[in-house]
Amino acid sequence: MRQILVTGGGSGIGRAVAQDFAAKGDTVTIAGRRMQALEETNAGGKMRCLTVDVTDEGSVKTLFDRPYDVVVANAGTGHAMPLAQMPLDMWNDTLSVNLTGVFLTFRAALAEMPAGGRLIAMASIASLKGGANLAAYTAAKHGVLGLVRSLALEVAKSSITCNAVCPGFVDTPLAEGAVRNVMKRLEIDREEAEKRVVAGNPMRRMITCDEVVAAVRFLASKEASMINGHDLVVSGGEI
Numbered sequence: 098m099r100q101i102l103v104t105g106g107g108s109g110i111g112r113a114v115a116q117d118f119a120a121k122g123d124t125v126t127i128a129g130r131r132m133q134a135l136e137e138t139n140a141g142g143k144m145r146c147l148t149v150d151v152t153d154e155g156s157v158k159t160l161f162d163r164p165y166d167v168v169v170a171n172a173g174t175g176h177a178m179p180l181a182q183m184p185l186d187m188w189n190d191t192l193s194v195n196l197t198g199v200f201l202t203f204r205a206a207l208a209e210m211p212a213g214g215r216l217i218a219m220a221s222i223a224s225l226k227g228g229a230n231l232a233a234y235t236a237a238k239h240g241v242l243g244l245v246r247s248l249a250l251e252v253a254k255s256s257i258t259c260n261a262v263c264p265g266f267v268d269t270p271l272a273e274g275a276v277r278n279v280m281k282r283l284e285i286d287r288e289e290a291e292k293r294v295v296a297g298n299p300m301r302r303m304i305t306c307d308e309v310v311a312a313v314r315f316l317a318s319k320e321a322s323m324i325n326g327h328d329l330v331v332s333g334g335e336i
C-alpha cells in the first residue's frame with residue numbers, strides 16, 4: 098500500500114485526486130487550510146486530514162512525519178488583475194502559494210522519499226503560455242514547470258520522478274472564481290462569461306476533475322517510471 102500526500106485536498110482537483118487514490122486502496126494524507134473542507138473530502142473516513150499553510154516552512158514540515166511514495170503539490174490560488182493595477186501583496190501571495198508552496202513541499206518530501214517515489218506538481222497551461230490579466234499566476238506556474246524540469250534531473254539518480262500536470266480550465270471553485278470575475282469585469286451574464294472562459298479550449302467546455310485525475314494517476318503509476326521532467330497537458334488541444 099503506497100503512502101500518498103495531496104496538498105489542497107479540501108476541494109476541486111485535489112479532492113478528486115485524493116479520493117481516487119483512496120478508492121484504489123492507497124493510504125492518503127490530505128492537507129489544506131480548512132479542516133472542515135478536508136473532512137468533506139474524507140467522507141469515507143479513511144484519509145488522514147492535516148491542516149497546513151503551504152507557504153509556511155514550519156507548517157509544511159509537520160506533514161512529513163512519514164515517507165511518502167507519491168506527493169501531489171496541488172495547493173494553488175489565482176487572481177486576475179491587469180498588471181498595472183496589481184498590488185504587491187497580490188503578486189507576493191500568488192507566487193508564495195503557487196511556487197514557493199511547491200518548493201517547500203517537494204523539498205520536505207525529498208528528505209525521506211523512497212526509490213520509485215513520485216513528485217507531481219499541479220501546474221497549468223499557464224505554465225506554457227501567457228494570459229492577459231494573469232501575470233502573477235502565469236509567472237508562478239511557469240516557475241513551477243522550471244522547478245519540475247530542474248528537480249527531475251536532480252532526483253533521477255534516486256529513481257524518483259518529478260513531473261507536472263498542466264490543465265486548462267477545470268470545473269472547480271477556482272474556475273468558478275474566474276467566471277465570476279469575467280462576469281463582473283465585462284458586465285456580462287454567466288452563460289456568456291463561461292463561453293469566454295472556455296473559448297481557448299478547442300473542445301469548448303470546461304475540463305472535469307476526473308480528466309485531470311487520470312493524468313495524475315498515470316504519472317503515479319508503475320508504467321510511468323521513465324517519464325521524468327514532463328509537462329502532461331490536459332487541455333483539449335488548447336496547447
Ligand code: NAD
Pocket residue numbers: 104105106107108109110111128129130131149150151152171172173174175194219220221222263264265266267268269270271272
Ligand atoms: P481550488 O480552489 O478548488 O483548490 C485549491 C486548494 O488549494 C484549495 O483547497 C485551497 O484551500 C488550497 N490552498 C490555497 N492556498 C493554500 C495554502 N496557502 N496552504 C494550503 N492550501 C492552500 O482550485 P483547483 O482548481 O482545484 O486548483 C488546484 C490546483 O490546480 C491549483 O494549483 C491550480 O492552480 C491548478 N489549476 C487549476 C485549474 C482550474 O481551471 N481549476 C487549471 C489549471 C491548474
